[in-house]
Amino acid sequence: TQLLEQSPQFxxxxxxxxxxxYCNSSSVFSSLQWYRQEPGEGPVLLVTVVTGGEVxxxxxxxxxxxxxxxxxxxHITAAQPGDTGLYLCAGVNAGKSTFGDGTTxxxxx
Amino acid sequence: DSGVTQTxxxxxxxxxxxxxxxxxxxxxxxxVYWYQQSLDQGLQFLIQYYNGxxxxxxxxxxxxxxxxxxxxxxxxxxxxxxLGDSALYFCxxxxxxxxxxxxxxxxxxxxxTVL
Numbered sequence: 035t036q037l038l039e040q041s042p043q044f045x046x047x048x049x050x051x052x053x054x055x056y057c058n059s060s061s062v063f064s065s066l067q068w069y070r071q072e073p074g075e076g077p078v079l080l081v082t083v084v085t086g087g088e089v090x091x092x093x094x095x096x097x098x099x100x101x102x103x104x105x106x107x108x109h110i111t112a113a114q115p116g117d118t119g120l121y122l123c124a125g126v127n128a129g130k131s132t133f134g135d136g137t138t139x140x141x142x143x
Numbered sequence: 144d145s146g147v148t149q150t151x152x153x154x155x156x157x158x159x160x161x162x163x164x165x166x167x168x169x170x171x172x173x174x175v176y177w178y179q180q181s182l183d184q185g186l187q188f189l190i191q192y193y194n195g196x197x198x199x200x201x202x203x204x205x206x207x208x209x210x211x212x213x214x215x216x217x218x219x220x221x222x223x224x225x226l227g228d229s230a231l232y233f234c235x236x237x238x239x240x241x242x243x244x245x246x247x248x249x250x251x252x253x254x255x256t257v258l
Contacts, residue, residue: 065244065245067244067245067246067247069249074231074252074254075251075252076145076147076233076235076249076250076251076252077186077233077235077247077249078145078249079246079247079248082244082246084244122185122186124245124247126244126245129245130191130199130245131176131188131245131247132188133185133186133188134185135184135185136185
């Protein structure tokens with residue numbers, strides 16, 4: 035069974051602060067995705083990373099895939115209240131996805 | 144808007160009853176996934192269908208079943224409902240069943256409340 039551990043489980047910060055959340059596994063994945071889910075809505079795909087060491091930027095969000103393709107991080111610069119939500123990572127192998135339990139981020143104005 | 148539709152949006156029923164949740168995938172997507180999300184928990188994968196056939200099974204109870212029809216829409220049937228089945232149920236679709244990226248597009252969910 036491939037498990038993905040996300041940390042921290044909960045994070046509460048003030049607007050303008052920077053933060054990093056992590057997604058770790060002992061398994062190697064062919065690709066990894068990050069999703070954001072707002073309360074009462076479905077998750078929305080943010081990014082897919084494929085190559086070990088790959089870094090992708092989406093405005094204030096920076097995603098990195100570990101060199102060994104076992105872990106990933108999401109860094110948010112100057113967080114805003116609109117960034118509030120549940121951040122889920124999903125590792126993919128052989129067409130099958132494994133989701134982590136997520137990090138719940140609250141950004142206070 | 145992800146292009147994935149789910150009906151109904153809300154469902155309230157009693158213990159012991161049976162309900163059917165419906166999902167229409169994005170146009171052209173062959174894979175459909177079902178997930179359960181209880182309060183303050185992550186997504187629990189239930190089952191995946193690809194072009195009408197079961198592709199993968201997760202932690203799906205025997206009281207639950209699903210199918211995908213020739214027009215690619217899918218239904219999740221939940222029977223002998225218990226209080227603990229109250230949750231958000233999400234459907235997702237993806238473009239190509241054998242794609243290594245497996246990017247999934249989620250519907251808005253069905254909130255099931257069992258009283």
